[in-house]
Amino acid sequence: MPSLPxxxxxxxxxxxxxxxxxxVLAMQVFLETYATEGIRPSIAREVxxxxxxxxxxxxxxxxxxxxxxxxxxxxxxxxxxVQVGAKHELVQAVRPAEIVRLYMQERFxxxxxxxxxxxxxxxxxxxxxxxxxxxxxxVGNVRxxxxxxxxxxxxxxxxxxxxxxxxxxxxxxxKELANRDAP
Numbered sequence: 001m002p003s004l005p006x007x008x009x010x011x012x013x014x015x016x017x018x019x020x021x022x023x024v025l026a027m028q029v030f031l032e033t034y035a036t037e038g039i040r041p042s043i044a045r046e047v048x049x050x051x052x053x054x055x056x057x058x059x060x061x062x063x064x065x066x067x068x069x070x071x072x073x074x075x076x077x078x079x080x081x082v083q084v085g086a087k088h089e090l091v092q093a094v095r096p097a098e099i100v101r102l103y104m105q106e107r108f109x110x111x112x113x114x115x116x117x118x119x120x121x122x123x124x125x126x127x128x129x130x131x132x133x134x135x136x137x138x139v140g141n142v143r144x145x146x147x148x149x150x151x152x153x154x155x156x157x158x159x160x161x162x163x164x165x166x167x168x169x170x171x172x173x174x175k176e177l178a179n180r181d182a183p
Contacts (some may be wrong), residue, residue: 008073009070009071009072009113010070010071011068011069011070011071011116011120012068012069012071013066013067013069014060014066014067014068014069014079016057016061018060018067018069018076019053019056019057020053020056021076022056022060022067022069022076022079023051023053023055023056025076025077025078025079025103026056026079026103027047027051028105029103029104029106030046030047030051030103031043031047032106033141034138036140041164042163042165042166043164046164059081063085064083064085064086064097064128065082065084066081066082066083066084066124066128067079067080067081067082068080068082068117068120068121068124070108070113070117072108077104077105077108077113078102078103078104078105078108078113078114079101079102079104079117080101080102080117080118080120080121081100081101082097082099082100082121082124083098083100084097084128084130085097085130086098086100086134088159088172090134090156090159090172090174091132091134091156093130093131093132093134094131095129095130095131095132096131096132096133096134097125097128097130097134098133098134098135099118099121099125099133099134099135100135102114102117102118102121104117109143114147115151118151121133122175122177125177126178130177131176131177132175132177133153133174133175133177134173134174134175135148135172135173136159136161136170136171136173137170137171137173138161138169138170139168139169139171145171148173152175153173153174153175154173154174155172155173156172156173156174157171157172158170158171159171159172
């Protein structure tokens with residue numbers, strides 16, 4: 001399928017009606033990123049439990065949760081999930097916000113969409129009075145680790161992401177926010 005002109009790309013805040021598409025896109029990206037050796041029961045259970053439409057609907061309704069969607073010609077191609085007020089022991093900030101997920105379809109990578117979406121997520125966090133954003137990235141996701149460093153995030157240490165009894169090393173990154181206008 002030919003790519004569409006970038007001027008047709010739009011960003012908007014998600015509503016509950018977007019839960020289905022967010023969940024399916026999240027499943028797609030999660031599997032492409034983390035199921036590098038194929039599907040095993042723990043990965044299948046994690047995807048179905050954490051990224052189902054009801055699970056995403058609950059995430060959308062959570063206090064402080066915001067999703068920014070990137071669409072092209074009415075099709076969801078990427079999203080950023082922000083959780084205002086999320087704390088972590090490696091983040092020394094009074095009012096932090098976590099970038100929980102920044103997921104995009106592979107064919108849109110390398111076009112500046114990730115940077116645009118991350119910038120909008122940072123602006124949204126700042127508009128909610130967050131002073132810092134933080135995020136974690138799996139150590140096996142070399143492209144994401146390099147991307148966040150290029151975007152001004154500083155590595156603060158190692159943390160663990162656990163699911164279905166498995167433990168996976170991640171790196172935690174933090175960025176101090178400038179005073180930004182609301183998105």
